[in-house]
Ligand code: HEC
């Protein structure tokens with residue numbers, strides 16, 4: 001009896017300990033608690049864990065590999081461990097890393113660490129973030145973040161990059177807009193660094209500032225246009241639909257896949273709803289020049305072949321009329337992803353299949369099967385040309401070479 005009670009008590013204790021450990025928080029410092037909490041929220045907004053936490057049991061100990069067009073970089077250990085983390089850093093070092101891309105002793109950081117966006121973060125947010133980062137458990141884990149080949153491995157090369165591409169500066173609110181719009185703009189442009197994926201890149205890998213948030217390619221995925229554009233962007237989405245997507249990874253139109261799953265799981269699903277609403281309000285007002293496209297004719301041979309393949313292989317889930325099944329099978333009619341200029345995501349989803357995001361709000365995860373083994377390159381191209389141009393959709397056809405190249409993509 002006593003042993004059973006004891007056993008129960010130790011189980012309880014173990015549970016409390018593991019949950020505290022899982023959050024990576026050291027003994028709670030009561031005085032700093034409100035600031036630690038504020039900092040934790042900012043770490044969520046900035047998705048610091050996305051690139052700095054490989055193993056959930058070792059929060060912020062680094063190790064996440066980031067593939068860039070120039071080679072691999074690894075998220076550093078940013079726990080307060082003095083030898084392998086940032087334990088010996090001062091607040092000024094930390095603030096510099098976020099605001100200027102210069103780490104301790106002036107070390108130039110690669111922009112895979114999104115300081116070009118973090119530079120917009122307020123001093124207050126960075127200060128709270130610092131208090132939080134000091135409160136997480138120090139973990140010994142040596143990381144050599146720079147895995148780039150020569151000459152990119154030379155940090156001095158970043159001097160030129162920064163001169164060309166980086167301008168330091170805090171977010172400036174627009175007094176003619178509502179507080180909600182300004183909050184949304186701050187989150188999207190600053191800590192949320194949404195443009196890191198959703199903005200096309202220049203040849204040197206910087207955000208192409210002439211087309212903000214109008215879609216970009218990363219590691220074989222296409223992060224679609226998230227401006228207010230009616231055809232390719234979020235113009236047709238209601239605020240509620242955007243909020244549901246960011247909160248749960250799914251809404252009546254689509255289900256998140258690829259790198260957006262991580263963003264939803266680690267960042268947006270843990271943000272307060274008011275912030276998600278603010279981002280939705282802002283995104284819908286980001287203007288883009290009106291885009292138009294002429295659909296491929298229904299009697300085009302590719303369209304005819306594609307329609308037959310669609311009926312056979314896809315309609316069971318996505319429906320004959322492309323309307324899908326809310327929360328389960330994405331709607332393809334009117335979908336921005338489907339009509340994106342670059343079909344990278346489509347090719348990838350059809351070839352490799354995908355699994356939807358798992359979040360508290362949407363605990364079942366529907367899966368899209370892989371078709372790489374069932375359809376040849378021409379068939380994949382045809383079925384995609386069809387879905388891009390059926391039911392009122394309009395976008396450039398997909399050719400079989402592109403389908404071939406996407407086989408076995410990482
Ligand atoms: C998209 C990925 C990504 C995100 C998100 C990210 N980082 Fe980083 N971070 C990196 C990479 C990669 C490096 C290493 C860069 C280098 O070696 O030049 C780095 C380096 C750092 C460093 C310097 C460490 C050192 O030892 O020099 C600090 C501090 C840091 N990040 C803090 C943060 C904080 C705080 C957040 C959240 C607000 C964050 N990072 C979000 C990728 C990211």
Ligand code: HEC
Nearest residue numbers: 192194197221222223224255256257259260263336337345
């Ligand atoms: C690491 C890269 C990455 C980051 C950072 C990122 N996204 Fe995404 N996002 C994607 C990809 C890839 C997709 C396409 C997913 C798909 O096809 O299912 C996507 C899809 C979306 C969609 C759905 C668009 C549609 O038409 O289906 C929305 C909305 C969105 N992201 C908003 C955001 C917001 C807001 C942020 C910043 C808080 C953000 N994303 C940050 C990669 C990213």
Ligand code: HEC
Nearest residue numbers: 254255256257313314317328330337354355356366367368
């Ligand atoms: C067994 C059901 C099923 C079948 C059959 C199926 N899909 Fe899917 N499809 C899904 C699910 C579930 C998703 C969402 C998965 C995710 O995003 O992780 C999806 C996602 C997609 C997407 C991405 C949409 C977006 O908004 O991100 C496209 C495009 C797509 N499917 C096209 C097709 C095509 C073309 C076929 C036939 C060759 C097909 N699907 C067959 C279930 C299915």
